[in-house]
Amino acid sequence: MRQIILTGDRPTGRLHVGHYVGSLKERVILQNSGKYDEINIMIADAQALTDNAEHPEKVRQNILQVALDYLAVGIDPEKSCIFIQSMVPELTELTFYYMNLVTVSRVQRNPTVKAEIRQRNFEASIPVGFFCYPISQAADITAFGATAVPVGEDQKPMLEQCREIVRKFNEVYGETLVEPEIVLPSNSACLRLPGIDGKAKMSKSLGNCIYLSDDEETVRKKIMSMYTDPTHLKKSDPGHVEGNPVFTYLDAFCRDEQFAEYLPDYANLDELKEHYQRGGLGDVTVKKFLNSVMQEELRPIRERRAYWEQRKPEVLEILKEGSAKAERRAAATLARVRHAMMIDYFDGDALLH
Numbered sequence: 001m002r003q004i005i006l007t008g009d010r011p012t013g014r015l016h017v018g019h020y021v022g023s024l025k026e027r028v029i030l031q032n033s034g035k036y037d038e039i040n041i042m043i044a045d046a047q048a049l050t051d052n053a054e055h056p057e058k059v060r061q062n063i064l065q066v067a068l069d070y071l072a073v074g075i076d077p078e079k080s081c082i083f084i085q086s087m088v089p090e091l092t093e094l095t096f097y098y099m100n101l102v103t104v105s106r107v108q109r110n111p112t113v114k115a116e117i118r119q120r121n122f123e124a125s126i127p128v129g130f131f132c133y134p135i136s137q138a139a140d141i142t143a144f145g146a147t148a149v150p151v152g153e154d155q156k157p158m159l160e161q162c163r164e165i166v167r168k169f170n171e172v173y174g175e176t177l178v179e180p181e182i183v184l185p186s187n188s189a190c191l192r193l194p195g196i197d198g199k200a201k202m203s204k205s206l207g208n209c210i211y212l213s214d215d216e217e218t219v220r221k222k223i224m225s226m227y228t229d230p231t232h233l234k235k236s237d238p239g240h241v242e243g244n245p246v247f248t249y250l251d252a253f254c255r256d257e258q259f260a261e262y263l264p265d266y267a268n269l270d271e272l273k274e275h276y277q278r279g280g281l282g283d284v285t286v287k288k289f290l291n292s293v294m295q296e297e298l299r300p301i302r303e304r305r306a307y308w309e310q311r312k313p314e315v316l317e318i319l320k321e322g323s324a325k326a327e328r329r330a331a332a333t334l335a336r337v338r339h340a341m342m343i344d345y346f347d348g349d350a351l352l353h
C-alpha cells in the first residue's frame, strides 16, 4: 500500500516550540525518512474560520506566517505538498457526505470538541460549522488516502472519529476509504509542552509561548523568566523536577552531547536532575543551559525563516502550486466516493437503465 501523509495546522497565529516538539519536528523526520510516497501539509484556514468567522483578517494574515514556519523548520516543498485547505473545495463536498454518517451525540462526545466548547464559552451558541469540524477533518485526511497523520496528542480524538467514519463509509458504500494512523513523537515530554508560566499547555491565548519566529534575545529573556519550582527559594534548597517546566523543556530538547559542550560538570540530564533535587543547584545555571540548548535548535530555524522572508512571492507560488496539486489528489478520491455512493450520474449512462 502507498504510504501517504496528511497533516496540518490552523492559521490562527504563528507556530511555537510546543507545535515544534509536539509534531513539526516529527513531520520533518518522516519527510526525510524516505518512507513516504506522498506528503501533504495543509494550512487549515477553513477549519480556522469555524471559530473565527468574524475575524477573516486574522486567518488571512497567518497563512503566510504558518507557511514560513513550515519552511523554517525544514518542510521541503520539493518533498512535501504544502497547500491551503479552502483552495481545495472537494474537501467541503466530502464533508457534506460524511455528515450523514455521524450522529450529533457522537460529535458531542468528542473530548477535544467538548474542551474547546468550554474554552470558548460556546455552550449555548455553538456554530454548526465549528461543531462539524471533526467531520471536515476526516474529509481532509481521507481525501488524500492518508495512512499516517503526524499531529499533536490533542488530535487523538479527531483521528478516532475519522477512523469510525472510514469504517462506516466502507460498510455502507463498499471498500473505498483508507483508515489512518496517528503518529506521535516517541519522547513523552514532547507530547504536551507546558507554557513558560508552568501552565499545562503552551497557548497563544495564555501568552506563555516561545515562538519559532522569536529572535535570540526574546527567547533568552523568556527562558530566564520561566516559572520553576516555587519551593526552591535558595540555591541550597532541594528542588523538584516534576512539574518544573525548565526540566520538562530539557527533557524535550537536550541531548547528552550538549552537556560536554555547555555544562561539562554533568554527564547527562539525570545527573543534573539529581543535583537539583539534592539542593545546591541554582535555577539560573539550569536556565542558562536550557537557553544554550534551545538556541542551538532554533538557530537554523531562524536562519531558514529569514531566507524565506526575503522570498515571499516564491512562498506564495509554493502555496499556489501545492494547492493545485492537492486539488487534483482530492478530486481523484471524490470521484471514487461519488461512484461508491452511486451519485456519479453522468459517468456512462447507468441512469438510463
Ligand code: TRP
Residues within 6 Å of the ligand: 006, 007, 008, 009, 010, 044, 047, 136, 137, 140, 141, 149, 151, 155
Ligand atoms: N485540527 C488541526 C489543528 O488544530 C488542523 C487540521 C485540520 C488537521 N485538518 C486536519 C490536522 C487534518 C491533521 C489532519 O491544528
